Amino acid sequence: MADDDEESLFGGLYEDGHWEWDETAKELIFVSDIPPEQVEELQIPTKAPTGTVEFRDDLDIIEQIRFRRRYQRKTKPGQPDVITVQGVKDLALYTAPFTILSPMLISMLHLPTTERFIRALVLYVQYYLQISDEMANRIIACETKIRTPQCEILERDFRENLSDLRILVAKEYSTVLVGGCDTKKFHHMGPNKKRRSLSDKDARFIETFIRMCVQIVWLALGRQQFNQIELEVNRIFKTEIFNSVEHRLHTDYVTKMTKVEKGVLLGECLRHDKKLNTRSPLMNEVFCHRDIDYRMLGLGAIKYNQMTHRQVYLKEAISGAEEQLAEMGIVLGIIGLPQGHFDTMLKPLPITASDPGKSKSSMSNQSQSKASFSMKKSQSAASRKLYSDIVLPDRESTSYFPPRFSIESEEIRPCSVAQHRRWHSRLRRLLKMHRK
Structure with missing residues (x-):
């Protein structure tokens, strides 16, 4: 090809950039010389509330169709259609009140560290509710039965399991607090930690972030026991003294626990210092003087050469692919279950058992009434136990104990860039409508 022909073919491209050979991809890539487009800075007209925040959970059919068409995560051909963390986040963002949304919150929710944090929180809260019910039944049974040494062994296992699951939440939360990894730009003193601390802005952001996480956990656990979820999540982040939800509801659920229940559900890493020196239960778990495997503090982020079966289970629970959770026997609420078993609002669909030899048109009134009764029965059973x-x-x-510590990072699963942009675009439209 002549030089003139080559220039005419690529001349338009060379005006805006140049071609370079990528050794890793073994292909030519085009590098643009045009400066990146300036992102419009969204100005939130009012401060985010720190009190009671109500999410919408009664969307009509039109709103559900709009959410499904515009904002719901799209499944690619050949990809398993299961409920993912992104799908639960999408529903929480769509039903959230406009006053708590911000570009910072949307960006924070679409980070790999935040996804691991949410999954660890779902795992912990689900197990906490499970053990809470178990301990309540055991306390009732103790009124007519005698405690044995086997009770102490079983309750010790419950306590250690809850402590290990709190460690998984604490390690990701610590990354957010210190502005590590992909959370640097969200630190209250800037990415380089040299700005003046914006304590009021940071406090309001953390409040809205925790409230959003409570909503996500509630949706992931099948819309059950919201008050218990909200109380426990706020307790482990803020301690009993600063638990604003408990101050609003006045349940006194901690003081009503027996000594055995407190030992199991609250753990042994509680410190009762003065108010200014009080650490949250999550931080107490990190600095607790108990037998903690150091690999627990790096699951999902650092690659270890040798792990126990328990650590592999926990790693896959917080950072593995959602479509493989059911195959590995990992339970994470409704995450990983088939999407077809739930409607747009992630509510379980009724399952009816029909006779394949009979068509619906040939069913008698009596059989239809029986089918309707079985449908209601299965629907109520599904609402009680979805997982x-x-x-x-x-x-x-x-x-x-290896000869040296691993410095190799795990393969980080990225968040959906398309969903991230979609929610930013929606917030921009909502802000323009609010100004009008």
């Missing part, structure tokens, strides 16, 4: 209980693998008594 099985968590069964964690046992802890191994021996610890593995």
